[in-house]
Amino acid sequence: RKEVEQDPGPFNVPEGATVAFNCTYSNSASQSFFWYRQDCRKEPKLLMSVYSSGNEDGRFTAQLNRASQYISLLIRDSKLSDSATYLCVVNKGGFQKLVFGTGTRLLVSP
Amino acid sequence: EAQVTQNPRYLITVTGKKLTVTCSQNMNHEYMSWYRQDPGLGLRQIYYSMNVEVTDKGDVPEGYKVSRKEKRNFPLILESPSPNQTSLYFCASSFRDNTGELFFGEGSRLTVL
Numbered sequence: 001r002k003e004v005e006q007d008p009g010p011f012n013v014p015e016g017a018t019v020a021f022n023c024t025y026s027n028s029a030s031q032s033f034f035w036y037r038q039d040c041r042k043e044p045k046l047l048m049s050v051y052s053s054g055n056e057d058g059r060f061t062a063q064l065n066r067a068s069q070y071i072s073l074l075i076r077d078s079k080l081s082d083s084a085t086y087l088c089v090v091n092k093g094g095f096q097k098l099v100f101g102t103g104t105r106l107l108v109s110p
Numbered sequence: 111e112a113q114v115t116q117n118p119r120y121l122i123t124v125t126g127k128k129l130t131v132t133c134s135q136n137m138n139h140e141y142m143s144w145y146r147q148d149p150g151l152g153l154r155q156i157y158y159s160m161n162v163e164v165t166d167k168g169d170v171p172e173g174y175k176v177s178r179k180e181k182r183n184f185p186l187i188l189e190s191p192s193p194n195q196t197s198l199y200f201c202a203s204s205f206r207d208n209t210g211e212l213f214f215g216e217g218s219r220l221t222v223l
Contacts, residue, residue: 004152034210043200043214044153087152091210098210100145100153 001026004090004101012107017078021104023088024070033064033071036087038103044087047073078108112137116201116215123191124223131186131218133201139213140206142184143168144176146197147217153200159184160206191222 006023013019025033033050048055050062050071061074071090075082088101114135123129135142143158145168155168159178173195175187184203188195198219202212 032210041217043216044212045214046211049210089210098155098212102150102152 002101003027003092003099004088006088006101006104008102008104010105010107012109013078014109015078015080017108018074018076019078019106020072020074021086021088021106022070022072023101023104024068025088025090025099026069027090027092028066028069030069030090030092032091033062034089034091034098035060035062035071035073036089036100038085038087040084044100047086075106078106080108080110082106083108112213114201114203114213114215116199116218118218119216120219122221122223125192126190129188129191129220131188131199131201131220133184133186133215134182135184135201135203135213136182137203137213138181139203140181142178142201142203143212144174144184144186145200145202146170146195147200148197156186156199188220191220193222196220196222 004025035047036044037047038044050064054063059076063072085103085105087103090099117132140161144156145153147153154170157176159165201215204212
């Protein structure tokens, strides 16, 4: 079983749609969680951290469910510019021991 | 401009010909790391460094070497490249006490024939 698992997609949605991605992790001792965004052939960039209480940044909402060991990312009012691959990242313990999921690809169409 | 710079960005080489991919950051970060990204496997850590002269193996270190003689530089060395090292490589850096934000270079696409 992979340490971090994501549905690879692609998720094809029209502009304005709401879309949600889930990510599951296997190490119950994981301490911190993040979503990164990666545009095609570009480097990953931090989108947002995921806090236990859930957090929101504009159209993006991230949530953590420790009991079920998954995190989620909700994107409201999708824009064409949201088209990218979204990487779930988990700190499996210890400084900077980050484990990256393989990513979920999102395609937003006009 | 704060950035992580990798060179070369693209390279085609042949089996066994030693090569070095350079990485330099101008943010005074203590931590630096190398990843490779392959389809279906995601980003996998090769080596990382907590500070000058301190390096450690990541998840896939075989066939690679690194050094950290200066804080800003963290080169990745392939002593005898093989075709299974064909991949997209990313260098990343951060402060030691950060909350998980890594700053990545633009990537180096390496093909070993």
